[in-house]
Amino acid sequence: MIYLDHAATTALDKEIFETMKPYFSEKYGNPSSIYFLGQEAKAAIEEARERVAKILGASPGEIIFTSCATESNNLAIRGIINYQLAISKKPVHIITSSIEHKSVLETCKGLEEKGAEATYLSVDKEGFVNIEDLKKAIKENTVLVSIMYANNEVGSIQPIKEIGAYLKDLNKRRKQPVAFHTDAVQGFQYAETDVQSLGVDALSLTGHKFYAPKGVGILYLKEGIKVESQQTGGSQENKKRAGTENVPYIVAIAEAMATASSKRQVAGGQIRKLRDKLIDGILEKIPGTILTGPAKENFANRLPNNASFCFPKVEGESILINLDFEGIAASSGSACTSGSLEPSHVLIAMGYDHTIAHGSIRFTLGKDNTEEEIDEVLEKLPPIIEKLQKMSPLR
Ligand SMILES: Cc1ncc(COP(=O)(O)O)c(C=O)c1O
Structure with missing residues (x-):
């Protein structure tokens, strides 16, 4: 996992x-x-x-x-x-x-x-x-x-x-x-x-x-x-x-x-390196990906373990389920309210429209994550997004 x-x-x-x-x-x-x-x-x-x-x-x-x-x-x-x-x-x-x-x-x-x-x-x-x-x-x-x-x-x-x-x-x-x-x-x-x-x-x-x-x-x-x-x-x-x-x-x-x-400084530094690799890799390998939250120029004011994205034309939950099949645990910002999925209130407040916000995924790293794990995510995620985008009615 x-x-x-x-x-x-x-x-x-x-x-x-x-x-x-x-x-x-x-x-x-x-x-x-x-x-x-x-x-x-x-x-x-x-x-x-x-x-x-x-x-x-x-x-x-x-x-x-x-x-x-x-x-x-x-x-x-x-x-x-x-x-x-x-x-x-x-x-x-x-x-x-x-x-x-x-x-x-x-x-x-x-x-x-x-x-x-x-x-x-x-x-x-x-x-x-x-x-x-x-x-x-x-x-x-x-x-x-x-x-x-x-x-x-x-x-x-x-x-x-x-x-x-x-x-x-x-x-x-x-x-x-x-x-x-x-x-x-x-x-x-x-x-x-x-x-x-x-x-x-x-x-x-x-x-x-x-x-x-x-x-x-x-x-x-x-x-x-x-x-x-x-x-x-x-x-x-x-x-x-x-x-x-x-x-x-x-x-x-x-x-x-x-x-x-x-261990704040050391842990933050190590995690930041892996996080940056994950962000750069995803943006490069998956065209159209939106990095949500602080932009590169403002990474000093972004938590060093946070990599959050929106993938247009897909549902965050579908990505999560597919990642889970591959043994990868992440999160989407949506909340289940009265049986229906509400997009993240955070992304809506940031000005994203509902369809984009529905495609949100958040990866948050911790002290035990390794470079090999990031490489594996970078290998497994792009085909998942490609498959889901091809199936999407919004295509
Ligand atoms: C920013 C923030 N505040 C409060 C909480 C609530 O923490 P707890 O569920 O431990 O009460 C969380 C949990 O995700 C959080 O991320």
């Missing part, structure tokens, strides 16, 4: 698995218990919190362990907006982009139904938010800006540092400060995530995108930023996330972050 869908998930790293194992059956105490077994588990969580905080340039009290980035995004956005709605009693305004993950978009839409106002910034053809548009969208009642660090489908890295610096300066002159959240799920492995230099107040992560298990996430929440807790119950996670902590997974995400951040 050639696995080229690392933006969807990654395999649990064997060494990371070893670090979490003792917390299943030997050191299994409940961190809230006062006897040794419980305190041992609590100590493991606090050590993990300190490690994560150090990696993100935060303090330990600003790290909340969650179950995934969907939960982190919900806690940040719904939490901040609901808190503000409750104290201001007036509609509060949130700004986000039209290419966010559904866990952000659907949360914002839900909040609109509860009386919040939302602006969804458009993006350019390469998938970048324009900071001038953001500046114009800020209103007196804006309380939150949520812009993803890097897009999961087309790999565009957003100008988070610039936005952070702008908002910091703006907040000096505002009565109502604007909090800044970023969904850094896809950015963490390859781009700087020091929260101080990014200038963010909240940042979401999920472990399974960087070789930790599925089912654990992180929300960095700057001290002083108020959120309404999304669960009621115990006082875990500084009263911001009730529920017994998932100790082995928390240990694992801290270990995975330490590994990923220490």
Whole structure:
């Protein structure tokens, strides 16, 4: 199997698995218990919190362990907006982009139904938010800006540092400060995530995108930023996330972050070389292919593991099935909604029409991919596209 869908998930790293194992059956105490077994588990969580905080340039009290980035995004956005709605009693305004993950978009839409106002910034053809548009969208009642660090489908890295610096300066002159959240799920492995230099107040992560298990996430929440807790119950996670902590997974995400951040440059460089070979090969061998996301001149702002395309006159799903027969795993941006296939909301927001967007495929590389695998994809993909284009009614 050639696995080229690392933006969807990654395999649990064997060494990371070893670090979490003792917390299943030997050191299994409940961190809230006062006897040794419980305190041992609590100590493991606090050590993990300190490690994560150090990696993100935060303090330990600003790290909340969650179950995934969907939960982190919900806690940040719904939490901040609901808190503000409750104290201001007036509609509060949130700004986000039209290419966010559904866990952000659907949360914002839900909040609109509860009386919040939302602006969804458009993006350019390469998938970048324009900071001038953001500046114009800020209103007196804006309380939150949520812009993803890097897009999961087309790999565009957003100008988070610039936005952070702008908002910091703006907040000096505002009565109502604007909090800044970023969904850094896809950015963490390859781009700087020091929260101080990014200038963010909240940042979401999920472990399974960087070789930790599925089912654990992180929300960095700057001290002083108020959120309404999304669960009621115990006082875990500084009263911001009730529920017994998932100790082995928390240990694992801290270990995975330490590994990923220490190898960021090297891993990014190696992956980038293979990714470029894949992009160049596909563009050369398959006429008419559209590279989606940042263009070559802007590859510095494209995730180094992302190669995404549209193949005219074919359906992304047909390509996926044919690739799967050949033992190659990739992804298309379409979503199955009420039994029909909707083209990727990201590509539509970038200005592609529905027929082009339906032919989208995303390859995302990981640390274990090899040059031989890329060669094999370059050999197997062109005849698949040729066959499907010949069969296409759009031909
Ligand atoms: C950009 C982005 N945000 C959020 C998520 C949600 O992560 P999880 O499914 O772990 O909650 C994903 C997952 O694909 C993602 O790519």
